[in-house]
Amino acid sequence: MNKTQSIVVASLMIGLGLASCNSGNMRRDPGRVYAPDMTYSRAYDAYTYNPNFADSESSRLPVPGTIAMGHELPDHLKEGDTTAYKTFTTSLRFSEDELKEGQRLFNIYCAICHGAELDGQGPLYKNGKFAAMPANFKDGKYLHMPVGQMYAAAKYGKNAMGSYASQLDKKQRWQIIAYIKQVQSQNGGDAFTLGTATAAAPQANAADSTATGDKNNKG
Numbered sequence: 001m002n003k004t005q006s007i008v009v010a011s012l013m014i015g016l017g018l019a020s021c022n023s024g025n026m027r028r029d030p031g032r033v034y035a036p037d038m039t040y041s042r043a044y045d046a047y048t049y050n051p052n053f054a055d056s057e058s059s060r061l062p063v064p065g066t067i068a069m070g071h072e073l074p075d076h077l078k079e080g081d082t083t084a085y086k087t088f089t090t091s092l093r094f095s096e097d098e099l100k101e102g103q104r105l106f107n108i109y110c111a112i113c114h115g116a117e118l119d120g121q122g123p124l125y126k127n128g129k130f131a132a133m134p135a136n137f138k139d140g141k142y143l144h145m146p147v148g149q150m151y152a153a154a155k156y157g158k159n160a161m162g163s164y165a166s167q168l169d170k171k172q173r174w175q176i177i178a179y180i181k182q183v184q185s186q187n188g189g190d191a192f193t194l195g196t197a198t199a200a201a202p203q204a205n206a207a208d209s210t211a212t213g214d215k216n217n218k219g
């Protein structure tokens with residue numbers, strides 16, 4: 001191929017290349033829109049300009065003071081405030097189904113140590129893999145433990161027991177504690193007050209705890 005031939009070939013190729021780009025008449029038409037309601041949202045897209053707000057942003061924060069459905073106000077229980085633990089409680093009340101869910105969560109997160117029977121004989125402890133004895137919720141030492149103290153243990157942990165704050169939300173923590181309290185009430189503990197059936201005030205430290213317990217099976 002001599003010089004002239006290569007120039008001809010090269011310019012042909014450049015010409016073809018440019019023609020294939022069709023730069024004068026760009027084909028950017030997406031064609032027919034079959035579902036315009038879906039293609040062109042009538043709602044404001046998250047990051048688009050929004051004339052309805054002073055800052056023109058479409059992504060909004062929740063209105064201050066709003067609470068997500070199914071949640072309570074944040075608790076202000078401080079770690080280590082053992083005085084507050086004793087009176088801290090919840091306004092939540094649980095149905096039988098929710099208590100069953102509490103049991104399910106207990107069996108997932110707590111029973112490995114505290115035992116499905118709540119007797120502190122979970123497999124991890126029984127097999128000698130865990131040195132510290134988990135609380136035996138059927139023992140007198142724990143039967144009348146204030147719910148706030150239990151809540152604090154679930155939220156912040158207690159000595160060898162870790163915190164469950166990241167695994168269980170507030171409602172789930174209370175749900176588990178309600179389940180423990182329900183079982184305790186059937187094993188010599190205080191009368192159960194966290195169920196929906198009982199409108200009574202949240203559990204207090206019963207002054208005379210034996211009064212309610214004796215009629216129950218101590219199992």
Ligand code: HEC
Pocket residue numbers: 106109110111112113114124130132133134135149150151153154158159160161162164176177
């Ligand atoms: C890895 C084992 C382990 C798991 C899992 C565990 N615990 Fe514990 N828990 C312990 C031990 C050990 C103690 C005793 C701590 C102490 O008194 O030194 C304890 C103590 C407690 C106490 C008594 C707190 C107090 O103030 O004396 C409560 C209430 C409790 N646990 C609730 C729970 C709940 C609810 C769960 C599940 C969300 C759970 N635990 C999961 C090991 C565990």
